[in-house]
Amino acid sequence: MKNYRDLCIDLLQERGVSLHSIAEVARYLQAEYHENLQAEQFYSSIYSVLDKREVQFAVMVAIEMDMQAENRNLFNKELEEILLRDEPLFGVDEVNAYGITNLYGSIALTNFGYIDKFKYGIISEINARGKDGSECHTFLDDVVGAIAAAAASRFAHGYHKKDEPFEE
Amino acid sequence: MKNYRDLCIDLLQERGVSLHSIAEVARYLQAEYHENLQAEQFYSSIYSVLDKREVQFAVMVAIEMDMQAENRNLFNKELEEILLRDEPLFGVDEVNAYGITNLYGSIALTNFGYIDKFKYGIISEINARGKDGSECHTFLDDVVGAIAAAAASRFAHGYHKKDEPFEE
Amino acid sequence: MKNYRDLCIDLLQERGVSLHSIAEVARYLQAEYHENLQAEQFYSSIYSVLDKREVQFAVMVAIEMDMQAENRNLFNKELEEILLRDEPLFGVDEVNAYGITNLYGSIALTNFGYIDKFKYGIISEINARGKDGSECHTFLDDVVGAIAAAAASRFAHGYHKKDEPFEE
């Protein structure tokens, strides 16, 4: 049986988000503090974030809601409309993402706020794909930003130094 | 067109939760501080809580997820299993509810934590109905607790005194 | 007797922060959504934010801690050192500010994260004044950012339209 972490990695992949693209956002968030940072240096932090149960469940719920809306499958058609037009005052998508960032302290939360407003890399791409109407990524861009922010915070706190050497 | 607040009230009703039953939980949370409190004294606070957009969206998402699971309608069958057995370490249901309680300050959050653990009234009922397998209320009990906790906090802060007289 | 709101306004003023400078940060946060926004349009939202008791208490604690450190008055000298050097991984200053932003929903929190990282206007000024060692504003910049983010969120939700005409 696949574990929940691998299930989440597959789900993210199916929705167009590679681990590398998340690592690239994490790198961007830490770039001002270190020279010559590489996205690869965040891989182990991203794996570590995705190992937490509450993170896995937040990812699953986010992708499920997006897919339900995309397939016009919701019971609540008003909610479906809100999700499909990515209503800026919706808020539940960000609250779901806080379930991830909270676990990594206040730096993760400020990083998340920053990346949520100043969309970078994959977050900008997902967001754009959700705007044309055929796809829905209302929840996804927030959990991706949250995972990147959490990984950047973990890196800033120096936990990566204690990591086992990374193997994919 | 129905507004979102009335839509939420109808959705709650369809899932077996009356406004009065939520008011009764709010009353219970404040009972030690006031003599002879009546559930009716919390009606205007509950309406006020349900008037906030982020509250409405949290309620809609909660009930949608429960109904999707109950109807075995989820794309993600692992997630469906987790929701149907009301996994105690799930956490996303509580995080969604924090989107409500956060708006009402720290008293709302401690009230929510208390009522989430010491289930009372309708929260105990919903919870029990979710355990027999035919219904799913994994998200609902948390938003109901959060609305009651928010209303109790608003009452404690004395905002009800500034209210217009209540009319249903 | 002075009320707590006016006490906070005076305290902010004494620490070098005018209401106008906070309004200017709030304006900046909303500038991409409205043309020709003026800082003055945020005055009533800032007053409204400062009317909340939990906001007032967060402001008072923030300024008290900064002044205690600045005057080398702390019992805990290790903590004094941390505050005086504005340790980036401290975190308590941001957590204290969340007590303000949480009350205004998820937009307030992302706005806060953004402004905390991309320092603008008075936040950049306070921060710079805290770096030369004679002044300490470790907590202050976060509550100022939080008040601006909360006011911007209130504005975005359209509550300012329901306001009484502003009078200072």
Add this chain to the structure above:
Amino acid sequence: MKNYRDLCIDLLQERGVSLHSIAEVARYLQAEYHENLQAEQFYSSIYSVLDKREVQFAVMVAIEMDMQAENRNLFNKELEEILLRDEPLFGVDEVNAYGITNLYGSIALTNFGYIDKFKYGIISEINARGKDGSECHTFLDDVVGAIAAAAASRFAHGYHKKDEPFEE
């Protein structure tokens, strides 16, 4: 040089809070899920919680604020009054404690809410000592509850199984 964790343990001790008394609260929070739980089984989780920097800083700030108030040392006399009478709507004390519980997920937060309302063991003792006017523990009871709630949540998630054998 003493590390921050040991500094916090000493500060807690000086304010009348032993690690054992916190472990006893954590045990109480998990008692319904396990038979014959002993407070000692939570020691390693409490050490692990106290190893996190943001926890250490929250503890230091809490105790500093209490001691400043107790010694009538605050610049802001209105704030001093609020702290000395342990104003129930203060809120900053709980927000500071959320900086601890957030790191341990939603179970920690509900546990904290429960124990904050249904005071048990050392939390009840601290609270009582703060009411007679000579001592101030307005912030302390919340961080103690938060550490216990965090340790109970860590235990519930099974992390203690991965721990090194405990040594004091």
